[in-house]
Amino acid sequence: MKESTGDQRLYSLDALRGFDMLWITGGQKFVFALATVTGWPLFEWMNSQMHHVEWNGFAFYDMIFPLFLFLAGVSMPYSFAARTERGDSRRKIYLHAVKRMVVLVVLGMLVNRILELNPDNLRFASVLGRIGIAWFLAAMIVLNSGLKWQVAWFWGLLIIYCLLMLLVPVPGFGAGVLTPEGNLAGHIDRLLLPGTMYTEFNEPEGILSTIPSVSTALLGVFAGHLLRSVRGGLTGMRKAMIIIGAGIASLLLGIIWGTFFPVNKNLWTSSFVLYAGGWSLMLLGLFYLIIDVWKIRKWAFFFVVIGMNSITIYVLQHRILRFDIIRDFFLKGIYNLSPEVVQPFISSLGYIAVVWLFLWFLYRKRIFLKV
Secondary structure, eight states, X not given: OBSTTSSOBOHHHHHHHHHHHHIIIIIHHHHHHHHHHHOOHHHHHHHHTSSOOSSBSOOGGGGHHHHHHHHHHHHHHHHHHXXXXXXXXXXXXXXXXXXXXXXHHHHHHHHTTGGGOOGGGOOOOOHHHHHHHHHHHHHHHHHHSOHHHHHHHHHHXXXXXXXHHHHSEETTTEESOOXXXXXXXXXXXXXXXXXXXXXXXXXXXXXXXXXXXXHHHHHHHHHHHHHHOOOTTOOHHXXXXXXXXXXXXXXXXXXXXXXXXXXXXTTTOHHHHHHHHHHHHHHHHHHIIIIIISOOOGGGHHHHHHHTTHHHHHHHTTTTSOHHHHHHHHHHHHHHHSXXXXXXXXXXXXXXXHHHHHHHHHHHTTOOOOO
16 A cells, blocks of 8 residues: 555554454464463453453454454555556456455355365355455445545445344344344344354344445545545644544444444444444554654564465464464473463464464565455
8 A cells, every 4th residue: 555656655554454463363362361370450351352242342352353344445545546546447446346355255255164065064254255345345435436425325324224223123023123133134144144154143244234344444445535635734643633533533423323223243233333443543543643654663563564464364374374283383392391370371472473473474575465
């Protein structure tokens, strides 16, 4: 992603993407180890945030997925501008968008082990699939409408989804029953995805709940438009403050909307889009301010290495490359000789080190999976 038409890379975007991915590449277990070893209240609280909320509510771990989709939206204006500047036709850009969606959907099914051909473990929907479909639909909106219409689409999708979930009755339950068994999104998934859902009643990456996820990507697009803007008076500092301020506003709107349409990741509710989007905006503004405006960036290299190959590591660590076996090869002896209370710390830190060194090798060789 190039900032405007120059050669300066938006370093903060890669760093924030790497920060996001860290928590599913060993960071979660590292926090658990810190809480186990120290027993400190701070780490105990952090550990409590390293799990998805079962239904309504929000924890830090619930932000990882929407933050990644948000960042995919941020990069969209940069990507389309770069393709246009190098002379790509409209048709070529459309074909790239379709290809990206298909590749992500297929990768998602592979991560879900579809090749095992096990009917008891068959799941078509996936995290990567939702990213691919939501990004594609947001891309179609961006490519075919101006900013005002993009904003209209953003709010329209959130409102339409809210009205559908609250007003359309589900057989046997009625309208607006937002329980795992009674909600409309789950009902539709049970009708159209029988036997392939993540849980008995709901598919978190299901059909109807894809509608508001497009707005998550569009929220990132708005931030990308602002960051690319070269209008007079829009300094880097001002852009960062606008993004952070928008994040606070989005967070508050999410809380208000959540009073009658609860914040719920499984249903990807409209309030969840705004609430998670608020944190995403604030993180982006903070990372952009520190890294790209103040140029304090050495600390961010660790995250950039992860962020530059985020899809790669997400796919590979799902039973394709056994990083845990590589870790054990080097650390099993130290692990066995260590006190039991320290063993989770050695295990989690060793796993992160092996993953990072692998990604650093790819980074040094300029090997990046581009989807």
